[in-house]
Amino acid sequence: VFHVKQNFETLVRAYAGALDLFGPAVLKDWAVHENAARRYAERLPEGVRLLDVGSGGGLPGVVIAAERPDVHVVLCERRQRRAAFLRLAVARLGLGNAEVFAGDVRDFRECVGWISAQAVADLPTLVALVQHAVPDRWHLLTRRPNTWYPPGDLMNYDVELEREALDDRHDLVVLTLTARGAAR
Numbered sequence: 001v002f003h004v005k006q007n008f009e010t011l012v013r014a015y016a017g018a019l020d021l022f023g024p025a026v027l028k029d030w031a032v033h034e035n036a037a038r039r040y041a042e043r044l045p046e047g048v049r050l051l052d053v054g055s056g057g058g059l060p061g062v063v064i065a066a067e068r069p070d071v072h073v074v075l076c077e078r079r080q081r082r083a084a085f086l087r088l089a090v091a092r093l094g095l096g097n098a099e100v101f102a103g104d105v106r107d108f109r110e111c112v113g114w115i116s117a118q119a120v121a122d123l124p125t126l127v128a129l130v131q132h133a134v135p136d137r138w139h140l141l142t143r144r145p146n147t148w149y150p151p152g153d154l155m156n157y158d159v160e161l162e163r164e165a166l167d168d169r170h171d172l173v174v175l176t177l178t179a180r181g182a183a184r
């Protein structure tokens with residue numbers, strides 16, 4: 001049997017309507033959104049484990065997994081139709097480095113040093129959601145308006161921040177969070 005390797009955009013367009021994956025604005029500018037997801041992939045060190053929280057229809061997690069075979073990606077999504085699509089995408093795209101956690105991230109029971117999350121929650125909420133699943137020092141990749149700054153006090157963490165422009169309104173933000181009192 002001849003196996004045709006499908007591309008992600010084809011899959012998204014085939015299922016987006018029926019499975020409520022993305023809004024019309026994202027579908028209209030798909031290439032822009034897929035390119036933004038590639039920028040997350042470029043920021044990851046060799047061989048890390050990444051948890052993509054609230055993967056939705058696969059941004060940025062599926063694109064990261066496709067771009068970075070050395071990185072193990074867990075796609076976490078609690079909405080079951082979206083999680084089913086993520087499973088299908090992992091299989092059809094042949095992503096041996098990706099798996100799907102179809103549930104609430106609060107029930108995810110592994111420890112992961114790198115987290116990505118796009119359009120999921122504000123920063124304090126996000127930190128609270130993943131706090132049980134991260135080591136003392138961990139990294140978060142997310143998209144924020146370029147006018148955004150992190151809160152001065154983020155729970156029990158010291159925060160280092162790097163940012164780069166994704167477009168004229170949004171930055172890709174890479175936060176390194178170190179629990180106060182933890183050895184560096």
Ligand SMILES: C[S@@+](CC[C@H](N)C(=O)[O-])C[C@H]1O[C@@H](n2cnc3c(N)ncnc32)[C@H](O)[C@@H]1O
Binds near residue numbers: 055079103117120129
């Ligand atoms: C606005 S969508 C963004 C999806 C995708 N990251 C993107 O940028 O297109 C937010 C997604 O996060 C999921 N989500 C929100 N809270 C979650 C949680 N606690 N655990 C797992 N998934 C969650 C929602 O079900 C939804 O699919």
